[in-house]
Amino acid sequence: MSQYRHEVEAGTVIEPHRHDGDHQLLYVSNGIFATKTEHGTWVASAQRAIWTPAETWHEHRVYGRTLVHLLRFPAPEELFPGDRPTVIAVSPLLRELLMACTEDGLPEDEAHRLRAVIRDRVRHADLAPLSLPAARDPRLADACRLVTSDLGTPRTITWLAARTGTSDRHLARLFRAEFGTTYPQWRTNVRVFQAMVELSDGATVTETAHRCGWATTSAFVDTFARTMGQTPGAYRAAALP
Template structure:
């Protein structure tokens, strides 16, 4: 199957499309946000996105991105399920994915690299950082109110009044559709946006403020627990450093 390596500019959009085969997408610098009917996933220096065949999706580029893509036949499903999955990328898997997308790679070497990639991907830790898409109009409205101004700490009581639902009902919608509480969803949303801010070159302090943390230290603590690395380390990796 094919493999490609492309460079993309900040803000570039690859419009909605789908493939006949599965794709494994790795971004060695920058971040690629993958939007589907189910939600949004992020691929970056430490996470790769698995896109099952026939999945409609759109890409948005954040930062100067170098994107490595491997295509797999439909019978070569490395991961179960029919929705996108994000996996952790170890140092070894990173080098394998970069090597496997080198231009002009001899067929024999490409096959051997893919064989090892098969094994490593199947053993990789699933590391989702996903923003699911809301189906209920009131829940979707509440999510937009939060994401449109993350710097303001919106309470669920405030959101319930704005969308015309009781606080209890809105909390049930978050649990029912997203499988999480409102505070947990908001934290994930802020970390997701922080990834994009850091990739675009914002400082750790600027990112903390824009994404709604009261202090930089609180942001560093939350980001590190969620992503497994400090914001400064993530920022350097996303920039290819």
């Protein structure tokens, strides 16, 4: 089947696999769907969809009540270059198209017309990466583990450098070289992702802000809204049964 929708239980893990002849466009209208490859983790949500190229080994993990909308494209239809997943912003129009195209019992001719419009919209979609790259350098990997193991406690890059046997300047260079971002930007992505998990599990906005290391709830609400396009309260309401 080229397109379908299905509900996936919270906590589901889909073991490593690949699609030999098809690319995959995955969108979730509820919940969080994380795609992991050897290069890192990419996150789909109600505002983002993930394009996974054919032949790419990947696994999935589901957080919260998740409704998946999935379209497959034959290998010649390469909408994005490269061998790594791509995260795109899902506009209101693209959201409605994806949901309509994955309706049960949709006639094939109607699905064909919808897919043609989806291809055009996806090609013109903004890239909206919410990804957690995998570190190659052992010092960078250690720094990342120190941060993610205790998000509630802010860690400066100087503190991390001292505990990973490098200088803060060199560690900052590693973040830019391997992740293409600064340490504060990377940490924000990690905290937003964990906040999505906490909210999907039923934590309150205030509890989530504290657990993920924001000094105030208002600062958390502002960062989450700018990153995800909706307030954490709205996200929580949509994610819970």
